[in-house]
Amino acid sequence: MKHLELFLFEIGVSIFYVKIVLGFVFSFLITYFSIPTIIKISKRKNLMDEPSVRSSHLRRIPNLGGIAMFYSIGICASAMAYELFDIYKFLFASMVILLYVGVMDDIVVMRAYKKLVAQIIVSGLIVIGSDIRIRNLFGIFGIYEIHYWLSVIFSIVTFIILINAFNLIDGIDGLAGGYSLICSALFGISYYRLGEYNYPLVILSVIIIGTVLAFLYYNLSNYRATKIFMGDTGSMLLGFLLAFTGICFIDIFIDKKLPGIPRYYLQSAPVIAVAILILPIVDTLNVIIVRLYHKKSPFDADKNHIHHKLLRLNLTHRRSSFYIIGYYLIIVATAYYLRHINVNLLLLITLFLGFFGAYIPDFFYKFQNDKLKSNIISKS
Template identity: 25%
Template structure:
């Protein structure tokens, strides 16, 4: 059995249409005709608008207080650019939270769980660390300590992994001990924070990937909410994802090439932490008791979506660590060999390189969501295959053109 049950069901969820059967009875009990789609959209829109409006003010403050990125040898930008965009994004998140707290349905997320509150507290702490780093260039150990502390705050507020399903040995549920749960949550959060930090190298790149990842997580979380019969206890993952998606979307107009402001570490670490919180809380809502072990895709859906939405930044992080370790340097030492740098080397412009990474992130993230929703049916697999082929061709176009030009020059000689 898949997590959602059918593609038609998800279509009804996304459209906000009335549902039928047991889910409708549960919704009637709550006095709601459907999932709170409009409330989520309002929260995301609020986060986007507030972020967009605050960014101009933050840009002025960054210049006044010296939080400016001066061009270095490994950088792509050529002129001094203000940082601290993460402060505006966090302001947008707070604006969305204030609105959510006044809405009839979403305010229940705060009554049933402390996870949203914990996410905001942890995010505020990490944004502060990032803002200091954007201004004073903190050392790697200090930043790592701040990241681990923020992850610890998540755990204290109940945001942690507790159960896994493993397919080998006939399939089994693995309940993590408190120590294992804490360790896994902290490691995952720190990895995501650093993954987003590493990938933030081109105008609009981290904000766009964050928006894609948060949107995919939001759709998946809506499916879990539908499966739970609109139980307010399951509102949290979609709410965190909607807040993050809105903040990223509102920041993009200021940050897309040519960028007028960078999000800095305050923004990239905010994205990583909130993605970790959204996916971790979503993992706790999967209905293990209602699955029979036959559909591995459905059972592993949270992990599949998690792996897909962060594949690009984590792959870049892993490649960077291996590359730098083999070269005998620190894994945190900067270089100019990230994925986005390689795209520039083969002939893509900055804008095209960013759009390509958006495309790959969307193919992976929304492909995983489609598999989790409908199962591995033929139509979905063909659709994902076609999307992957399109992404490969779009990535290879400059290299193919250069080879064709070289062949023509050789023929003339």
Template identity: 30%
Template sequence: MREYLYMALVAAVVTFLLVPLVRRFAIRIGAMPEVRDRDVHTTPTPRLGGLAMYGGLVAALLTTHELPHTGPVLAASNTVVALIVAGGIITFTGFLDDWWGMDPFIKMGGQIAAAGVLVYNGMRLTYIPLPRDWGPPLFLDDLSSAVITILVIVVIINAVNFVDGLDGLASGIVCISAMATWAYSIRLDQVLEDNRINVTAAVMAILIGVCLGFLPHNFHPARIFMGDTGAMLLGLVLGSSLITVTSAADPELIVDVNKFGALIPLLIPLSVLVLPLIDLVTAVVRRTSRGMSPFAPDRGHLHHLLMDLGHSHRRSVLILYAWTFLFAFGLTGMSVLGVPVIFFPLIIVLAVGVLILMAAPRWRSKGSHHAPRGPRWRRRVSPEEDDGGPPTGPMPPIRAESTALR
């Protein structure tokens, strides 16, 4: 566990120290566009925070070879090289988009290229494990494996990018998701091989550190935004966990272990992104139903709706943190305790309860219409002023009776 803490600490410290340098660089090159109608911030804020995140990611990955337990595990795969190269591609793509702007289809090309690097280095879904009652695992041929892997990673990249609309929102949600995935991977590896060292846990520890190192600069009021540079990088690294946590064990063993986790291993990494995925799907439906491009920006994201209900900036972010925590650790706990997958709808019911609580500010605003106004003050008029004569001297003000709003 100390090695995971070490990797997270290196990623956090390097990211934290790089942010001020990146901020000055972003201001110098003009990567701080004017405020748009759909934005919630009121002053131009530099972007490119993802450059600092990439620096923290690379620094932590390069130090893993010195670790006695985690180093050999990562050295046995191409994970370090794959994430550095793929992360570089997605960071450069995001950098150009944040600086100059980029056509959505060109940006998607960069996302596919980055995901393709992971596939080329062996990070791919080779099978889809199923619960024991559903039959044997669904094995994939090379083409299907490559296509599905790239598709899943691109979806997760855009899901994180879609939810990045409030200060500290995307980095906090990804951090919570990484924590849940880390816990699940540790438990899975411990049950299968009586071991707690695995690739997924190592990568998630680094991702947690990157997010924690960036959050102090990004929480409201943010001094820098991660931009597409950081949002797409976080999505790429988090998406890679779905691949590594699934391919880390024999599929037959995964099926046997379903007694402690009737949820399929793919469900955990995907469900921890339930908020970004819901936001992504609803945004596409909303925009296409209006005759707009699915990539056209608007002001209908979940965080916009929360603020329209009357929540403050920070409260909206904390509510969305709670949503992510509920789904991520709820499913992780269900898997570890062996709760059947049929109980998953209970989490949906709990989420609906959270949504009802979100409407509380609106109820309070309705009740405020009947609240009395505070007392009003007026100056007493002297008899001379009443008769039109000159005032004989200043008169002290007195308080009039309070009047209620009618």
């Protein structure tokens, strides 16, 4: 690799842009050509996702697409963004553990407590072992620097919530994949603008984009023979990687006063990160609040997710995903536009818009029902 860098330097080509192109192309191609084999094996071995109470599909579909995603990200990130694995020693180990747990859950369905234990181990490895944690709240609720162990606990909980939150929004075609693509693009652009020191994270974001694009080609397919879901393997992996990139994003804006490293400070950085990841955060919190209000266990399966509400309006999976992602992109744009206002006010506005979006389908559903009732009464 050093010889290649030297050669490219001599001809005036930046190795970073070569890695960007190669990372995107190879991540796309590896996923694209891996998935048909996984579909074939899944059907031959009867490793299919069975329709259930909370499912929004009616047919048996292969659900091991996450294996191709791990395969692609693991290979391409190791080759093109190897600096990440030097800096964060437990990053790859955490991904391997999530792969094992996800595949086990997709095939035999693991007990919830076993998955939680595995997620705690993974989160602990990356937070304590690699020191990826939320160190500072930038004045949110009057809190700035957080004590080390409080920071560790808070960061582990954040990882666990986001890993499971992405798993929960993976209920219709294109939603988890499409939203992950958007989040990776937003974080990648931000890292690129923040300078060369963050280029490995830019490359990781591009690799995720290439991988997810190839997966979406099959996930959004109208042909049953080529359709696949990412399963818990894919959703947990994406949730973990986006939590990782989100916390790294916040960390960049802390003025560490380290020699040789550019210093940045934007007080609204944590809220911008929340805005980018707002859909899984709001959807999960809203569902838990509704379940507790109705005196049900937070872990009970139901159809109170935002995507379920849009399906009740007789929208297709594609349209539902498009509307959800479109609305939450507006929230990101709003948070970015208002990034210089008081950080607590910005957080309040972001969360209000997030929860408001979760109830917009309910307003339309009620309007639809009232209109139908009035039509029936007028005809009678």
